Amino acid sequence: MTDQNPVFIPGPTNMPDRLRRAIQIQTRDHRAPDFVDTFAPVLEDTKKVFGSTEGKIITFPASGTGGWEAAVTNTLSPGDKILVGRYGVFSNKWIDLCQRHGLDVQIVETPWGEGVPADKFAEILAADTAHEIKAVLTTHNETATGVRSDIAAVRRALDGADHPAMLFVDCVSSLASMPFEFDAWGVDIAVSGSQKGFMLPTGMAILCVSPKALAAIETAGLSRTFFDFRDMMKANATGGFPYTPPLQLIYGLRESLDMLFEEGLENVYARHFRLAEGVRRAVDAWGMKLVAKSPDLYSDTVSAVYVPEGFDSNALTDHAYRAYKVSFGVGLGQLDGKAFRIGHLGSLTDVMVLSGLATIEMAMADLNYPITLGSGVAAAQEYYRTSRVAALKSAA
Amino acid sequence: MTDQNPVFIPGPTNMPDRLRRAIQIQTRDHRAPDFVDTFAPVLEDTKKVFGSTEGKIITFPASGTGGWEAAVTNTLSPGDKILVGRYGVFSNKWIDLCQRHGLDVQIVETPWGEGVPADKFAEILAADTAHEIKAVLTTHNETATGVRSDIAAVRRALDGADHPAMLFVDCVSSLASMPFEFDAWGVDIAVSGSQKGFMLPTGMAILCVSPKALAAIETAGLSRTFFDFRDMMKANATGGFPYTPPLQLIYGLRESLDMLFEEGLENVYARHFRLAEGVRRAVDAWGMKLVAKSPDLYSDTVSAVYVPEGFDSNALTDHAYRAYKVSFGVGLGQLDGKAFRIGHLGSLTDVMVLSGLATIEMAMADLNYPITLGSGVAAAQEYYRTSRVAALKSAA
Amino acid sequence: MTDQNPVFIPGPTNMPDRLRRAIQIQTRDHRAPDFVDTFAPVLEDTKKVFGSTEGKIITFPASGTGGWEAAVTNTLSPGDKILVGRYGVFSNKWIDLCQRHGLDVQIVETPWGEGVPADKFAEILAADTAHEIKAVLTTHNETATGVRSDIAAVRRALDGADHPAMLFVDCVSSLASMPFEFDAWGVDIAVSGSQKGFMLPTGMAILCVSPKALAAIETAGLSRTFFDFRDMMKANATGGFPYTPPLQLIYGLRESLDMLFEEGLENVYARHFRLAEGVRRAVDAWGMKLVAKSPDLYSDTVSAVYVPEGFDSNALTDHAYRAYKVSFGVGLGQLDGKAFRIGHLGSLTDVMVLSGLATIEMAMADLNYPITLGSGVAAAQEYYRTSRVAALKSAA
Amino acid sequence: MTDQNPVFIPGPTNMPDRLRRAIQIQTRDHRAPDFVDTFAPVLEDTKKVFGSTEGKIITFPASGTGGWEAAVTNTLSPGDKILVGRYGVFSNKWIDLCQRHGLDVQIVETPWGEGVPADKFAEILAADTAHEIKAVLTTHNETATGVRSDIAAVRRALDGADHPAMLFVDCVSSLASMPFEFDAWGVDIAVSGSQKGFMLPTGMAILCVSPKALAAIETAGLSRTFFDFRDMMKANATGGFPYTPPLQLIYGLRESLDMLFEEGLENVYARHFRLAEGVRRAVDAWGMKLVAKSPDLYSDTVSAVYVPEGFDSNALTDHAYRAYKVSFGVGLGQLDGKAFRIGHLGSLTDVMVLSGLATIEMAMADLNYPITLGSGVAAAQEYYRTSRVAALKSAA
Known part of the structure; x- marks a missing residue:
């Protein structure tokens, strides 16, 4: 399934x-x-x-x-x-x-x-x-x-x-x-x-x-x-x-x-920023780092995330797929084994992104990463809900 | 979308x-x-x-x-x-x-x-x-x-x-x-x-x-x-x-x-139990109660959850839909306003259930429920990942 | 297929x-x-x-x-x-x-x-x-x-x-x-x-x-x-x-x-009449009779057609399905064995109807009906083409 | 439609x-x-x-x-x-x-x-x-x-x-x-x-x-x-x-x-030959000629057909599309205006081919081609039905 x-x-x-x-x-x-x-x-x-x-x-x-x-x-x-x-x-x-x-x-x-x-x-x-x-x-x-x-x-x-x-x-x-x-x-x-x-x-x-x-x-x-x-x-x-x-x-x-x-290109861009920002909050909550070196460089369509020293990013994406049937991007080239990627573009919702964050957290916990289950999810939830509620208020 | x-x-x-x-x-x-x-x-x-x-x-x-x-x-x-x-x-x-x-x-x-x-x-x-x-x-x-x-x-x-x-x-x-x-x-x-x-x-x-x-x-x-x-x-x-x-x-x-x-009826039943049990762990983490009075009565297809005193379950499901475009079951009959329901049956995965739990947590936080974002998700994650890892080991 | x-x-x-x-x-x-x-x-x-x-x-x-x-x-x-x-x-x-x-x-x-x-x-x-x-x-x-x-x-x-x-x-x-x-x-x-x-x-x-x-x-x-x-x-x-x-x-x-x-209800009705009329012309060309006793009773959605004396309409529809994989309506009740039915309603074109007429002609010929291959098709073609050309002219 | x-x-x-x-x-x-x-x-x-x-x-x-x-x-x-x-x-x-x-x-x-x-x-x-x-x-x-x-x-x-x-x-x-x-x-x-x-x-x-x-x-x-x-x-x-x-x-x-x-490649080829042969019988009945110069060259996937002197094959295919919403192949290169093509490959049945033949006959009649409505259809019907009945008998 x-x-x-x-x-x-x-x-x-x-x-x-x-x-x-x-x-x-x-x-x-x-x-x-x-x-x-x-x-x-x-x-x-x-x-x-x-x-x-x-x-x-x-x-x-x-x-x-x-x-x-x-x-x-x-x-x-x-x-x-x-x-x-x-x-x-x-x-x-x-x-x-x-x-x-x-x-x-x-x-x-x-x-x-x-x-x-x-x-x-x-x-x-x-x-x-x-x-x-x-x-x-x-x-x-x-x-x-x-x-x-x-x-x-x-x-x-x-x-x-x-x-x-x-x-x-x-x-x-x-x-x-x-x-x-x-x-x-x-x-x-x-x-x-x-x-x-x-x-x-x-x-x-x-x-x-x-x-x-x-x-x-x-x-x-x-x-x-x-x-x-x-x-x-x-x-x-x-x-x-x-x-x-x-x-x-x-x-x-x-x-x-x-x-x-129909959505409006500006709204499409804003949606991608919002989804990406939630992911970035999660990465921060995990105590991990993006490959992109500064905020002005952050992509709103994909985040490449360094895994901690001593861990293999390929083992992580492989386990996530085998255990939970969820695909994340592998680290490519110089980043092979060092980073995994979360794609957050196209037809996607905050709800879907949260399922991805929850999944990768489980996979990390399974592989003994030093992270707390739910921590990244909670950081993303907080950002998603406050930005959503703000949007609903401004629409009202 | x-x-x-x-x-x-x-x-x-x-x-x-x-x-x-x-x-x-x-x-x-x-x-x-x-x-x-x-x-x-x-x-x-x-x-x-x-x-x-x-x-x-x-x-x-x-x-x-x-x-x-x-x-x-x-x-x-x-x-x-x-x-x-x-x-x-x-x-x-x-x-x-x-x-x-x-x-x-x-x-x-x-x-x-x-x-x-x-x-x-x-x-x-x-x-x-x-x-x-x-x-x-x-x-x-x-x-x-x-x-x-x-x-x-x-x-x-x-x-x-x-x-x-x-x-x-x-x-x-x-x-x-x-x-x-x-x-x-x-x-x-x-x-x-x-x-x-x-x-x-x-x-x-x-x-x-x-x-x-x-x-x-x-x-x-x-x-x-x-x-x-x-x-x-x-x-x-x-x-x-x-x-x-x-x-x-x-x-x-x-x-x-x-x-x-192909999945096997026994496996279908086991999957439903596992998905349901994760939801129940989340409810427990929230400090909330199921309508079902004892574990032998727990349904593996739907959980009805009492909202805390002073909260309106209809406002919760309504907000979840309007803010996050996710549908939960409303409280029916005597439970109108007092409980909401999480359906967890059919073609569903742990990953999907986690998105539902994350969503209702956001909706509860938006409405000032006394819950901690990510708490239910984390409880479900812990159960899902340990039961999944156990299953993978026994299959290996 | x-x-x-x-x-x-x-x-x-x-x-x-x-x-x-x-x-x-x-x-x-x-x-x-x-x-x-x-x-x-x-x-x-x-x-x-x-x-x-x-x-x-x-x-x-x-x-x-x-x-x-x-x-x-x-x-x-x-x-x-x-x-x-x-x-x-x-x-x-x-x-x-x-x-x-x-x-x-x-x-x-x-x-x-x-x-x-x-x-x-x-x-x-x-x-x-x-x-x-x-x-x-x-x-x-x-x-x-x-x-x-x-x-x-x-x-x-x-x-x-x-x-x-x-x-x-x-x-x-x-x-x-x-x-x-x-x-x-x-x-x-x-x-x-x-x-x-x-x-x-x-x-x-x-x-x-x-x-x-x-x-x-x-x-x-x-x-x-x-x-x-x-x-x-x-x-x-x-x-x-x-x-x-x-x-x-x-x-x-x-x-x-x-x-x-979008088509317009009047045009929908006119299309059904036209398709039905082509079928009726074919039936007439075969020298066969409709069950409906007079033109004012003719249905524009289905034509029930008597097979000649000595023939079994069920054998005809059965053969059409087995030999050509095309379904026609069987004779029901009093008409069991005596008539078959051609449905010509819904999303249908003259081109599709012609394939149906051609098919039932083949089936009839296979079973030695006294009909000439192509005769019903030609009668329907003549009606369809003249009515189409007239419509195109009036639209121009 | x-x-x-x-x-x-x-x-x-x-x-x-x-x-x-x-x-x-x-x-x-x-x-x-x-x-x-x-x-x-x-x-x-x-x-x-x-x-x-x-x-x-x-x-x-x-x-x-x-x-x-x-x-x-x-x-x-x-x-x-x-x-x-x-x-x-x-x-x-x-x-x-x-x-x-x-x-x-x-x-x-x-x-x-x-x-x-x-x-x-x-x-x-x-x-x-x-x-x-x-x-x-x-x-x-x-x-x-x-x-x-x-x-x-x-x-x-x-x-x-x-x-x-x-x-x-x-x-x-x-x-x-x-x-x-x-x-x-x-x-x-x-x-x-x-x-x-x-x-x-x-x-x-x-x-x-x-x-x-x-x-x-x-x-x-x-x-x-x-x-x-x-x-x-x-x-x-x-x-x-x-x-x-x-x-x-x-x-x-x-x-x-x-x-x-599942169909068997040999049966796939035989089906294409049979469909093509029906089309060729129709062309012959119309008194028209294939572009292919001899039977050993006949393609079983497409037939290019010369229109009679004085007629424009593009007008024919164009009319067939506009009047009956059926697409045939146009004459290409040297054959521009001189021949039209009937594709008869892929997932196709004799019943479908007959609808194509019936349609192009109507289009030809509309443009005053010297053909008899139903003549090509009848020739194809005769070939299709006898070859089908023979196949059914040999299968029985």
Whole structure:
């Protein structure tokens, strides 16, 4: 009966019933007018979630990794120089992908637990007077460390150096959960997916692309077909797809957008903050530490938590699953064995989060962690109830 | 997003995904061989859950109340004398139904929080040497008070008096959750429904009927058509139904039986005990009292909990729903305003129960109850984790 | 893969995806405000389908048979005289039910294939100057014969005799498919169900009750509990149910009403006529005869078709199911072996009907019926296409 | 109510209810043991459908086009020479993809309606004594023309020339519908997808890869990350995925395989032949011609049908959709306006096909095609019924 318990991995996220129903579409002809009439507004409305009016939405039946590959191969050429910080597993994956495609990757090593090194970027960009750097690649929310980076600061670094490099942002685990400002931050390509803030199954890479990035297509020398922006845009222009579209997910995205807009994006963000803050109160009550080094870096979608010295975080997540049938995120890369992660994004309630906290407490107690049962739960309860009661009063 | 949180009402119960899928049957012809081949084994297998080999399963597209009416109208005649104890809302509903159908109801008033008055029944039955009492009506699990009665004791009372009265048992909120022994207890009609231990939507009354009760049909003078056992048995004999059957629920019952048998009925009962015991530990930690007066009466499917003097249980359940979108059972009848109920039956896990306990704690704190946040949760956690670890060890 | 083919039984009907999704509701608390807010408008909107503003909608978790029993037991007393015509299996079931409940049933035997004997009723009612007849019972659409009766004519018979008897109508297989005028026809109780024109699973009896019928409750002497109008109305008044409601079906009825209103009731009726007319053209092309004796009696929801002399209609429907996995209605009662039935109601298209006609043609050819393959299909095609093209032109 | 009618496009195909339910999986942790235990056998069992014991199954969350790109980029280097025949839109897409990736594509132009030019290939391969040709690319079933090619003949051409080039086959629209013999035909990479014979939604590219093709990875110089076989195989080896897997489709593929094996692959192929043959009889009865030039080339999954001179096939498919809400395949490429296509693959029955034939006949009649209503239907009926009756007799 494991389907009854929520998952606390940082995506794919728990699907709400409304979306589960919405994707139960019998096969329809994707060349028929009904599909065309549905698809175009979906693309248009998705922009709002990115915080963009000028960008173009491009989707692929793929995962976020496919979205990254699309971003890179459509805009860059072999040997192009790019600038990127390495501060977690997912930023490292960007780097690996670029290297495989023959790009010249300038890596700024950054301690895990910190965010994008905007100051260091500023120096490098200012020094690059020949404008050899074609793109700066960043990870908005590093899922491995639970760190949210300051993308606006990267934009300031670019503008301060008057540098024309494109700005690419991985927002797979932040979009539709934390504020994202594509236009205001001057982002050129933002890459997300269906399975996080959109609360859908895995299967759609969702990108927002600026006019500047679109212009770069013409000179981009990397090869691609499946991920070619031009084929996709040409087909999209008449409501179609260059190959068979993921019909069910597109209808699901329609409903997901409706849910997000009905709740209001600001309320969606506030809900994620509130859920995350409860988790942070619990971590504090346990006497444990987040991987994220300071509050301005705290992610509202995932918290990575160091286990005490002498304990193995993998044993903890493994035991939680085997004993209680609840999944938490494992520690990745440098954090393997040292930290576990609590995903708190998507369609989630305070009530559900409390069940996750209660579960991990039991698992920790089973493994003789020095924590008091109920302590983290109580800290989260206190925060959740006071913030809820305050909200009810202000609504009244 | 209320569908994300479990309900803690004592039924209908949270449906597992497997059953939700199983009932998604497109319309099929109920006169076709496929249905016939499915239905007969369902009836046969349902007997096992009642603990019967000699009984006959009879179902109606109705609620449990309809099942009661079927039991009474198929076996009794206007003016017939019946014996019944009143110790809660649901036992009282039996009484009301019998009175409306013109039966002569001898009521044994019993304090709420106690179970079936078997000793008093023994006296009355012994005194009834003329055997005017035609049936004894009992409620196995009184959902209003969280009391499980000792049906075997009623059988002993009947046998001790060598009395031929039929024994009817309402097991709507106990079957498939707590042990039930139709044959061993000498039950003549047991009435249950689809929406509790069977984890299905409301819509099917499910009865088990003894040969003695079936024999009573011929002389039963009360009128009925929809609920007539004879029409149903005649149609069932060839795999059919006397009118349109609730096809989806019948396929769902097939899957529900499969789930129960795969888990093992003994394990199902043990799971319900474990979940219930955690709730009771929490209640104790809160310094509160169950309505059920002694441990032998504790129900494993629902706990009715007195709120402290000066508090209104309706305000509590109402606030829990409005603030946290979690439903608990309200206090019924005499307990209106004085007790709330936690349903812990059906497809439920320890993890889910902990979310319910955490939620009601928040609601109590919001309303200034003298409880400590996390106290009940911690007591339940301790019980759940030690019993789980013990189970894992014994399985290893 | 039988779920792929439509059924052509006269209900339960093929469920559209939209309704299949709508009923996939996880368990919710039926005492919570969300349910209350949903249920009341459902009751109100259902009136429109009955063509009533003055009636009261009462629903039970039961089949249509349960609805009949509710109608009779809430308004009549043992020994009351009722007037009814017998012209098919379902009108006969009314009669049987009334007799079992001790009513004095005056039966007007009517040839099958004809409708309600309004003229004969007029005579009888005029002769009943003592007003001993308390109710006239009619079947709007006799599902066994494919005959639609003229209910307005019965009203005229009552009014012509200035007779105060109540008028009860079984509209199980006509409502939401053919025009029904509760108020205009002066109906006192109309009984329908969820599984026909409402396109939902079986499980809800749906009644519309006039103020006059409601007033009769107070003096009605027949016993009932589950089906008691008073309990239901009392609970409904505050958005509740006297026992556990069929939650999923109520949410499904909400969506069904939305679908009916979006299409427009007039268009729903026109669609049923069109589909039925195509079937009738096919029957004519086969050189076969409908059971319904004249066009004014033709039902738009089901056609009963006589097989030629020397053929067994049961062998035909049985073979169609075994060879092609398509269900048609069998001949019932007097028509057993003599006629088969094609159900053409609910969520159905001309395209689907053509597959049914093609299938029964194959089955007939397999059994050496004197028909030409494709002949009925072609006749239906010609009608469907010309009426479709005409509709498209008038819409343009 | 368009969801009620089947689609007759050549994929995505009509999904059976069983698969629609199977993919309704709530989010699960793809790193948990349950997923691992499910995934490995799915990969193993999928081999059977390809007719392989030596190949390795590799899947990607992508469409068939993505599968092609994976095949090419994992095994070839820029400038590599490949041999391919152009005989339809989909074979042309292979060519375009290879050219975009900088391959040296030798194209054998072949009239549409014919299949793979094996004889011409034999000549070219024999002449290529330097073995410059690294791969031969073929399309097993050309979806645009309804032509099935003889892949074994291509193997004979390779073997006859003793040529080491790899053999790649696009079997997107043939696998799990027509016989495929990966091992016997010496295929090196076969590319399929979830949305055709597997009857699932679009979203999974499914490849079978020979040891020879796997060995080619090490020297393949084309860039790829998302589609890298090595990452996928490394992760698959421990039951995992290199990124988030399409969980729902993997569970769906499990059920799809179960369905295929329960029916028996031979029976699946026979069913497709039978359905296709009925369509061909209808086309013949209409006096129209298939695009496929001879019976040995006839596809059992899709029939492309020339419309008569002076008629526009796009007007026909467009009208069929607008008037009857039924989708057929449009004419693609050279066949734009000249032919329409009837998809008859996946979860389909003779009864459903008849509805498609009846519909297109109406549409043709509406547009004044010189055909007789019912003529094609009758021809198909005759074939379907005689073949069905024969099958029933042989089963008896």
